[in-house]
Amino acid sequence: MDDEVMAALAGILVALRRIAAERPDKACSLAKLSKQVGRPMSALRRQLTMMEEAGLVLVTLDDGGVTGTVELSDAGAGLARDLSG
Template sequence: MDDEVMAALAALLEALARIEAEWPDKPCSLARLSKRAGLPMSVLRRQLTLLEEAGLVGLDLDDGGVTGTVRLIRD
């Protein structure tokens, strides 16, 4: 992966961490993360797929993957 992609993934993880810190007991919706990160949903989903494959986030998708929630995996 090039530096630009890595920087984008790191920024997405930081945005998710900030959301989880603000609302620790509430799941983070894909829509909220998309808005906070300033990413179109299609880009967000591609990046989250990479992060999920790396074991850094967990995705819970509903109805064909259109909506859902995401969380950081802290091991």
């Protein structure tokens, strides 16, 4: 993967960590994450699919796959913590 893609994925992990710290009792909606990272939903969904396959996030889709939530897996939370420094 090139540096731009890696930076985008790191940004998603860090944003999810920040959102989870702000609202620990609630999973992050895909719409909220899309706004936080400044990516269109279609691009975000592709990136989350890669991250889910790598075991970094858990994605739950609702309403026929149109909406849903995302949260860090244990591995993703550890990597996000490392990236946040």
